[in-house]
Amino acid sequence: MDAVATRNTLARREWLLRTLAELRTLSPRASAMPAYPTITAQDFLDRHYAVNRPALLRGEVAGWPALRLWTPEYLKARIGAAEIEFQGGRGANENYERFKQRHRRRLPFDQFIDLITGKGVDNDAYVTAYNNRNNIAALQPLHADLGFIDHLLTRDVEHPHGMMWIGPAGTFTPLHHDLTNNLLVQITGSKRVLMVAPEEGPRLYNDHHVFSQVRDIEHVDLKRFPGMANLHAMRFDLKAGEALFIPIGWWHQVTAHDFSVSITYTNFRWRNDFHVGFPMK
Structure with a gap:
């Protein structure tokens, strides 16, 4: 061609x-976030998973012990001094999400909790999904406090209990999209979530991999990025006990209002390997 x-x-x-x-x-209605107390597997597949539409599930994790237990003090006592990996030094590099490898740090977990519950940490230290593989053993005792959404997720994977996010108020994940369908479960605290449909992709200045040159769509220099004028975005707060389905390709950014613990699950009962073949360059 x-x-x-x-x-x-x-x-x-x-x-x-x-x-x-x-x-x-x-x-x-088409541009709003559908919300359900609970949803059947077939309805979830037909209305959301197969048609790439997000959903807010408000009752699927009700009754999980973690919802009442996971305070900073409880987590610190439960995990103790087991060493964990986190993303640190983010404040010195606004492109910390693009260069996550450079921000890998290690601390005993109890010291990490002391760090993020102190003053002035904000976005500088955060356990993210990127750190998950190196934290599975250390955080395994917390799995006893979790339930499982069996009608949407499968246990038939190596690590069925998802990927943990633990951080202070002010942690910020810049605008991006993922290469898998995700279920984000909020356990402790709340997060501000903004989501933009994949169709808006040409307006989002996607210059590298899954990232936009615009980190925060609530603070855009329209002289530099005029294509983002009048961009439609869903805006809402994800509260403790709620689960958000983020379909593949949906752009989103997330800010923690409080000390926050979340879990991302990708082990759905249906195919979720669409990242294979994604053009990396």
């Missing part, structure tokens, strides 16, 4: 995505 044909193909693709995004905004 020559250069002109390539440009025309890309232009047609952007036109289609822009049109789909504009169609979504015609209906307040």
Whole structure:
């Protein structure tokens, strides 16, 4: 395909995505976040997983002991001085999400809790999903406090209990999209979540991998990024005891209001290996 044909193909693709995004905004219901107390596996598959639409599940984790137990003091006593990995020194590099490998740090868990419950830490220290593989053994005692959403998730994986996020108020995950379908369960504290549909992708200045040049869509320099004017985003607070389905390709950014513990699950009962073949360059 020559250069002109390539440009025309890309232009047609952007036109289609822009049109789909504009169609979504015609209906307040279509552009809003659907919420359920609970949902059956078939309804979840038909209404959300298979059609790439997010959902807020408000009652699926009710009764999990972790919801009442996981204070900083409890976590510190339960895990003790077991060494964990976290993301540190984030304040010195605004591109900390793009260069996560550079921010890997280690501390005994009780010292990490002391660090993030002290003053002035904000976004500088955070246990994230990126650290998960190196924290499985240390955090394993916490699994006893969790239930399991068997009708949506499978236990038939190596590590079925998800990936932990533990951090202070003020932690911020910049605008990005994931290469898997995710279920984000909020255990302790609350988080501000902004989500943007995949159709808006051409307006989001995606310059590298799954990241946007715009870190925070609530604070955009429209002279530099004029394409983001009048961008439609879902905005809501994810509270303790709620689970958010973030479909693959949905752009999102997340800010913690309080000391926060969350778990991301990707082990759905249905296929979730779409990241294979993603163009890395």
